[in-house]
Amino acid sequence: MMATELHFTKGHGTGNDFVLYTDAQGTNDLTPAQVAAICDRHFGVGADGVIRAVKSANLPDGAAALAEDPAAEWFMDYRNADGSAAEMCGNGIRVYTRYLVDNGLVELGPGDTLAIGTRAGVRDVQRSTTGFQVDLGRWRLEPGEPVVRARNLAVARPGQGINMGNPHVVVALADAEELAAADLAYIPQIDPEPVDGANIEFVVPHEPLVADGVGRITMRVHERGSGETLSCGTGTAAAALATRHWAGRGAPNIWRVDVPGGTVGVRMFAAEDGEHVSLSGPAELVFEGDLSLG
């Protein structure tokens, strides 16, 4: 059923902003056009995406989450600003956790873990010193070397495909000037074009790359379905993983990633089923409102 009246909360993680609403029973879905209207920065609330808080049991996509972990009571139904569905959102899941906690929908004490269903599988979230930390799970370097062209960049550059549950292509640029010059208001071109599209991260390593055992990079991103955003959580993890891959042996497993909207932490660690990557950073709720979708 389509919603017409909506009580919503606006939140963000390092400037990656979202409109969140509760639909526990799964009876108040939005059409892609409604999502796009809400996310419109001139005629709507304005956001990079919409997050519907729905119980996993009340959503077809939630069945796989409950089969993976019966504790995943809540599902993050994530939509990009153009209304398309995405598998995962690393900033969004931290903001979603704060939303669930602040609205009394879950309890999460220090050291507790909250399992959340997503289209990429169940993700575990905990409180951290900077806000929340999410285990983004297993990741995969994609084969091949796609070529990326962005407006105002003099040369095409090779990219590294990385699957974080959602698709990414990471591109290393020469320096901060080149990073600033890229015009990400236009969709960068990837050759060959990924079948499902991709989020594209442009990265510059700090000089030196590693300080006190922590790798340091700066990143800008063009998100699939949303355009340039101030941050992308899964994108920061992909960028750190790609940079570690390029740096080779001895590169650190702890990274600090600066994005236009702030800074997040990325950590690679050994888990039972192989290496995982986690993301930590802030999660803020900014205001609430009611909207009529007409």
Ligand SMILES: N[C@@H](CCC[C@H](N)C(=O)O)C(=O)O
């Ligand atoms: N901003 C997100 C990613 C949101 C989904 C992405 N645009 C996609 O289509 O995969 C993040 O913080 O990870």
